[in-house]
Structure formats: C-alpha cells, structure tokens
Amino acid sequence: MRIRYRKELEKTARQMILIHKAETLIRLILRTIVRNIHVKHAGIFIYDKQKQIYVVNVSQGFPEFKIPTGLVKINPDNPIIRYFTDRSLNLPGGILLLDNINAMMRRKSIKKKRKLLLFLEELKFSMSLYQANACIPGFFRDNLVGVLFLGEKKNHKKLDEEEVSFLSVLASDVVMAIKNAWLIEDLNNQLSLNHHLFLQMVSALASSIEAKDKYTIGHTERVADISMIIAEELRKRKRIGNFDKFKEELRIAALLHDIGKIGVPGKVLNKKSKLNDEERKIIMSHPLIGEHILNHISGFNDIVKGVKHHHERYDGKGYPSGLRGRQIPLISSIISLADVFDAMTSDRPYRKRLAFNYVINEIQINRGKQFSPVIVDVFFRSLDKISEYYSTGRYK
Amino acid sequence: MKRKVLIVDDEQETIDFLESFFNRFDFLVNKTGFANTALEIYDAVVPELVFLDITMPDMDGITLLRKLRKISEAPKIFMLTANNDKKNYDKAKRYGAFGYITKPVDLAELKVIIDENNGI
Incomplete structure (x- = not known):
C-alpha cells in the first residue's frame, strides 16, 4: 500500500484508541474514507441484534445523501446482505463493487444461470436505492456485523486496488468498534441486573424483621421513603458529593436500620406494658447488633455507621456512643428523624398512633435536642410532600 | 405532470433526506416540521402523497391526520413513524390513513409506494 494511505491508517488508528463510543469511532472512520477516497457519501449498516435487521447508523457526505x-x-x-451471507449463490467473496456486478451481467454465460441473473438484477436495484457503488462487509467470526457502503467517487472513476485494500482495513476496524460496543452494552445490562437483585435482597432482609415484630410491618419501607424525601430537599440546600451514591446508601441504611432487632426476643419487642431496665438494655443494643451483622459486608462502611448511630441524639444523650452534633453521620441524623416520625404516626403495642399535628410539634420541640437543626428545617420545608405521603393510605 | 408529495416530520435531517429521495423519482416535494404549516400546504397544493410522523411538537399526528382529512379526502396519507404501537395503527387507519410505515423504513417499501403512485 502506498505511503499516503499507510500514514492515513496510522493516524486513524492513533485517534481510534482514544475513542470509546462506537458511533464516534465509526463516524471518524467514515470521515476518513470520504476525505481520502473522495466519494460523494459513505454510510454503514449495523446489525441490530434485537430486531434482527441492519440499520443505517452513521452516514457522511453531501447533504442530499x-x-x-x-x-x-x-x-x-x-x-446486499445475501451477497455476503448466502453461500448457495456461489459468489466471489470480498468487496461488492457495482462495476463487477455489471461485468458479471455482461458475460455470455450468465444467460444460462437464470437464478443468479435475477439475483444480480435485484442486487443492482437495491444498491441504486442507496446509491451505493461499493459495499464492504464487516465480519466477526461468521457473523455479518455491518456493511460499509460507498457512493461513487466525485471524479466518477473506479476504485483502484489500493483504495480497496485501504477500505478492507477500515472495515475490520469498524467491526471491532461494533463488537466492543456490544460487549459494553451486555456488561452494563448484567451489572444493572445484579444491582437490581442486590436491592431486592436488601428489601427481603429488611422485611425479615417485620416477620418478628408485627407492629412494624411496612415501617422500614416508610422510613426509607421519608428519608428519600428529606434527602431530595436537603440537596437543594447543601452540596452533597456524589448524590446518587449517597441516596442509595441512605436508602439501604434506612431499610436495614432495625436489622439488629433480630437479636431481640419477640416478647420484649411486642411487650404491651412498660419495659424494665433489663429489657430496655436489650432493645438499646439493636444498633450494635446491626453493626455486627452488617460489618461482614465489604463496601458498606457508611451504611454500617448510618445504622449504628441512628439512635444518637444531637445533644449527645443518645446511644450507643453518645455522639453529639456534627459527629453524628448525616445518614443517621436523617434516619433518626424519619424513624421517630413513623413510629409516632403508627400504632404501637403500648399506644395508638399520635395525631399528625402533635407529631410535627414534638419534632419542632426537639430541634437541636434530639434532632439536628438542619435536618429538622429540611423536614419542615418538605412538609407538603411528607403529608401527601402520610395521607396516601400507607398508614393503615 | 409531476406528482406532489408533502413530508411532515419534526426532524430536519429526516425531511431533508426524504426530500432528496423523492426528488430522485421526479416528485415535487414540500416539507415542513410544523403541523400548522402542513395544513396550509396541504390545502394549497393538495399533494398526491403525504408522509406524516406521529410525534410532532405542536400537534399530535393523529389530530393532524383528522384535520387534513377534513380538508380533502383525495391525497394518500401515510403515517411514517417510529411508534409501532398497535393502538396508534388502529387509530390511524380509522381516521383515514392509507398506510402505516414504521421507522426504520426499508427504502424499497417507499419505492413501491412511489411506483404505485407515479404512473400516468
């Protein structure tokens, strides 16, 4: 191959390494083709695995093409596709050139091969619809992954041998780009599925507590939902790095905040009368039991801290560690408010649910004492969303 | 006499491409991305063929279809859309669409329509 084309290929190869998106890569390759071979237009059919068709994905050249x-x-x-995939036609492999098809149709021997002649006529017709003078196949193993098609050269001349080999090299690059794009797509789909499965398992784990403590059915979901409302409102006031990650960790921590209750005997959890000192100590150990259970999971550090400290108080009089003020992790301060709100607005073994307005008032009174002032303020700013949530019948 | 076609779609690249495609087969092409302009052109020109997208910014394609039909029943109106919901297909047929073509479209299908409507 002449030096000019080789240099061009090298340049393209260097640029290609920097690009990850298949479409951008293919666009680059088509631009390279149009610029070097001076065709009126170039495009590519790419195989769509789901619909099982070939779709024109990128196209360059004169606007009308x-x-x-x-x-x-x-x-x-x-x-056009069958030319490359249908073995029964016994056609020569390699690039499809309109000139070659015309030459084939002019041979005397063609008159005896009716089926082939018919096929070639249909082929010419298809190529004319797309104004394609040349089609280059892109195979990966045995699958036709794409077809590059070129319009005629601006100078109306034929493609020469050099140009044909230049195109073949680029066609394999296109195949590589498409294959990579498919791989990444498959990987991402798998990752999504796994993630979804993980979240479902967290929910299942959270509901296992409710099997034991019948007064808290739906409680963890509600605490999680209310925490999400508070987080969305908080975001408007305070910069939170990687908010999506924060929201997800908050949700998981909220769902699992009472997981430690699995270590608390049912008769203590469901006791209707006041707890004695011994029983109170046992219940107060549930955040630590939760920490103990969740510590086994790697990458859960912030979630574990969130669960461990959801009974701390802003004034330092909480448990298990007596943290105060800003020492309390943000996740914990949100969950503690959501947890108390839901507890007060739900029936418990020892008392019926309290009136909404009474609960709001209690929260206000405890601003700066039990609860972080920032979180209480945010709670009040999102009050309309919370009361809407409260009245949508989740509280039955 | 040249046949006329009206192309209505909110994507500029699409109407430009379809215009050049129909030009190749000797059609007089009118194109627009706006429903109201489409109504004006349809009324003034009364094209033989119309290609209509369903998702338009200023008016829903089915509504536009009905309004076009009120002006004249003569032109053959084809819905040309990415939406392949059966409900839309039924609605379109009911309100007078001659055909329903889903994107992505095989150019051969368009050529068949051209051939059937280009004869003298």
Missing part, C-alpha cells in the same frame, strides 16, 4: 441515524433499514434477506 446523508441518511439520518435510525431512519432506514434493510432486512437480512435483502440482496
């Missing part, structure tokens, strides 16, 4: 992405398709039984 540019096909917008996703507008146009060809089916696998289209002659």
Whole structure:
C-alpha cells in the first residue's frame, strides 16, 4: 500500500484508541474514507441484534445523501446482505463493487444461470436505492456485523486496488468498534441486573424483621421513603458529593436500620406494658447488633455507621456512643428523624398512633435536642410532600 | 405532470433526506416540521402523497391526520413513524390513513409506494 494511505491508517488508528463510543469511532472512520477516497457519501449498516435487521447508523457526505441515524433499514434477506451471507449463490467473496456486478451481467454465460441473473438484477436495484457503488462487509467470526457502503467517487472513476485494500482495513476496524460496543452494552445490562437483585435482597432482609415484630410491618419501607424525601430537599440546600451514591446508601441504611432487632426476643419487642431496665438494655443494643451483622459486608462502611448511630441524639444523650452534633453521620441524623416520625404516626403495642399535628410539634420541640437543626428545617420545608405521603393510605 | 408529495416530520435531517429521495423519482416535494404549516400546504397544493410522523411538537399526528382529512379526502396519507404501537395503527387507519410505515423504513417499501403512485 502506498505511503499516503499507510500514514492515513496510522493516524486513524492513533485517534481510534482514544475513542470509546462506537458511533464516534465509526463516524471518524467514515470521515476518513470520504476525505481520502473522495466519494460523494459513505454510510454503514449495523446489525441490530434485537430486531434482527441492519440499520443505517452513521452516514457522511453531501447533504442530499446523508441518511439520518435510525431512519432506514434493510432486512437480512435483502440482496446486499445475501451477497455476503448466502453461500448457495456461489459468489466471489470480498468487496461488492457495482462495476463487477455489471461485468458479471455482461458475460455470455450468465444467460444460462437464470437464478443468479435475477439475483444480480435485484442486487443492482437495491444498491441504486442507496446509491451505493461499493459495499464492504464487516465480519466477526461468521457473523455479518455491518456493511460499509460507498457512493461513487466525485471524479466518477473506479476504485483502484489500493483504495480497496485501504477500505478492507477500515472495515475490520469498524467491526471491532461494533463488537466492543456490544460487549459494553451486555456488561452494563448484567451489572444493572445484579444491582437490581442486590436491592431486592436488601428489601427481603429488611422485611425479615417485620416477620418478628408485627407492629412494624411496612415501617422500614416508610422510613426509607421519608428519608428519600428529606434527602431530595436537603440537596437543594447543601452540596452533597456524589448524590446518587449517597441516596442509595441512605436508602439501604434506612431499610436495614432495625436489622439488629433480630437479636431481640419477640416478647420484649411486642411487650404491651412498660419495659424494665433489663429489657430496655436489650432493645438499646439493636444498633450494635446491626453493626455486627452488617460489618461482614465489604463496601458498606457508611451504611454500617448510618445504622449504628441512628439512635444518637444531637445533644449527645443518645446511644450507643453518645455522639453529639456534627459527629453524628448525616445518614443517621436523617434516619433518626424519619424513624421517630413513623413510629409516632403508627400504632404501637403500648399506644395508638399520635395525631399528625402533635407529631410535627414534638419534632419542632426537639430541634437541636434530639434532632439536628438542619435536618429538622429540611423536614419542615418538605412538609407538603411528607403529608401527601402520610395521607396516601400507607398508614393503615 | 409531476406528482406532489408533502413530508411532515419534526426532524430536519429526516425531511431533508426524504426530500432528496423523492426528488430522485421526479416528485415535487414540500416539507415542513410544523403541523400548522402542513395544513396550509396541504390545502394549497393538495399533494398526491403525504408522509406524516406521529410525534410532532405542536400537534399530535393523529389530530393532524383528522384535520387534513377534513380538508380533502383525495391525497394518500401515510403515517411514517417510529411508534409501532398497535393502538396508534388502529387509530390511524380509522381516521383515514392509507398506510402505516414504521421507522426504520426499508427504502424499497417507499419505492413501491412511489411506483404505485407515479404512473400516468
């Protein structure tokens, strides 16, 4: 291959390494083709695995030839595709050139091969619809992953041998780009599925507590939902780095905040009368039991801290560690408010639910004492969303 | 006499491409991204063919279809849309669409429509 094309390939290869998105890569390759071979337009059909069709994904060149992405398709039984995939036709492999097809059709021997002649006519017709003078296949193993198609050269001349090999090299780069894009897509799908499964397991684990403590059915979901409302409102006032991660950890911590109750005997949890000192000590150990259980999970550090300290008080009189003020992790301060709000607005073994307005007032009174002032303020700013949540029948 | 086609779609690249496609087969092309302009052109020109997208910014495609039909029943109106919901298909047929083509479209399908409507 002449030096000019080799240099061009090297330049393209260097640029390609920097690009990760398949579409950008393919666009680069098509631009390279149009610029070097001076064709009127170039485009590519890419195989869509789900719909099992070939869709024109990228196209470059003169405006009247540019096909917008996703507008146009060809089916696998289209002659252009069959030229490359249908072995029964006994066609020469390699690049499909309109000139070669015309030459084939001019041979005397073609008259005896009716089926082939018919096919070639259909092929010519298809190529004319796309104004394609040349089609280059992109195979990965045995699968036709894409087809590059080129319009005629601006100078109306034929493609020479050099240009043809230049194109073949680029076609394999295109295949590589498409394959990588598919791999990444598959990986991301798998990751999403795994993540979804993980969240469902967290929910299942959280509901295991409710099997034991019948007064808290739905409690953990509600605490999680209210924590989410508070977090969204908080975001408007305070910068939180990587908010999505924070929200997810908050949600998981909220769902699991009472997991330690699994270590508390049922008769203590469900006792209708006042607890004695011994029983109170046992219940107060549930945040530590929660920490103990969750510590086994790697990457859960902030979640574990959030669970461990959800009974701390802003004034330092909470448990288990007596943390005060800003020492209390943000996740814990949100959960503690949501937890108390839901507890007061739900029936308990020792008392019926309290009136909404009474609960709001209690929270206000405890601003700066039990609860962080910042979180209480945010709670009040999101009061309309919280009362809407409260009245949507979740509280039955 | 040249046949006329009206193309209505909110994506500029799409109407530009379809215009160049129909130009190749000797059609007189009118194109617009706006429903109200489409109504004006339809009334003034009365094209033989109309291609209509369903998702338009200023008016829903089915509503536009009904309004076009009120002006004239003569043109053949094809819905050309990415939406392949059966409900929309039924609605379109009910309100007078001659055909329903889903994107991505096979150009051969468009060519068939052209051939059937280009004869003299």
